Amino acid sequence: MxxxxxxxxxxxxxxxxxxxxxxxxxxxxxxxxxxxxxxxxxxxxxxxxxxxxxxxxxxxxxxxxxxxxxGSQGVGQAIALGRLHHPGLPAIWDAVMTRRLAPAPVPDTGDVAALQGRVDQTWRVWHSSSSNRTEVLALLPELIRSAEGAVRALDGDGRRAALVAASDAYRLTGQATAYIVPSELAWVVADRALAAAQDADQPAAIAAAAWNLGNILRETDYPDEALQVVTEAADLIRPHLESAPDDWHGIYGALQLHAAVTSARASREGDAWRYWDAGNRVAKSLPASYVHPSTVFGRANVDFHQVSVAVDLRTSRKALSIADDLDPDVMPSVERRARLWVEVARGHLQRGDRTAALHVMQLAVKIGAETVKYTPAARTAAAELWRDAPRALRPEAATLAEQIGLQAVS
The missing domain is CATH 1.10.260.40 (lambda repressor-like DNA-binding domains)
Incomplete structure (x- = not known):
């Protein structure tokens, strides 16, 4: 019409x-x-x-x-099924939604340890590659099938170890398919990660799966439910922390940071900073070089989240002041470094400085092109720049829009 x-x-x-x-x-x-x-x-x-x-x-x-x-002055973009597209998704859909019913070959314990090693290595790819989504999506279907097969074939301690590997694989699937996956698949993946961890009866795995579920709840506009999930998970793991390994503390800290961002997006400033402070205390209790293998919780990530919380609370002056004192290169995760620059760009846009926002968005693309392309906050920032950039910078804003898949209207 x-x-x-x-x-x-x-x-x-x-x-x-x-x-x-x-x-x-x-x-x-x-x-x-x-x-x-x-x-x-x-x-x-x-x-x-x-x-x-x-x-x-x-x-x-x-x-x-x-x-x-x-309208004619706005940003045009082709719409495909209401979500972003990635060619690796059909294979993920098949691996998750078409479960094999035939008996699986019985692996030995060494096979399960090797499976966990493959899952851990794929998490490292997620954090180290600028094309992380494409590379990880190519590896996940076989990991999912292997983990499912090991869970079906084993019992006792071997099965529990396989369940933890399966939960970790599904958590990574949730990360890698964010914003491109149909809602029904997102919920299946989150539920399987949590169910496997609960079946393994391993508190750290349960807490990590809850962190993943909280991400999906928050990004699908269920912030209250997301906050409830992560705070309950923190309550679950807290009694075990006194004698627990560093990675248990790491996931506990990641839950605090998750709650901080969720509260900030709901404009609950007091709660946001209270949760951030809790995460900060955890980071101070760990070795200075510590980084959680999947959530990348550690000193740098706590500092990066301080910027995110300030931006989500629309206190852009504070956010940019914090960012000025950070060294992004201390963060080993390419994905997280790219997201930091997106947060800095959001802060500049809140202050009306589109020139600075464009510059740091270009840095974000250079660091992690797929992170920017498949993150809604980054696409929103790029769309705003495309729409409102100063005349002299419009060609650069148009190039940025093209790089991340925003289509101009002819």
Missing amino acids: NVPDDLSIGERIRLLRESRGMSREVLAGMCAHSVDWLKKIETGERDLRQHALIMKVAAALQLTDASVLT
């Missing part, structure tokens, strides 16, 4: 929704938000500027281009 040029984005949503015979309840539900949230957008009481939410609404309205919502 033809949408008048003078309509606001909220008016466009209402017009398109009503033209399709959709109630507010239906559209709000498809976007995982409340009816009141949608009503305020449609009536102009609330702005809709987040790129990820614009894409979600556009997909729910079955649009083929986001510019139908944003």
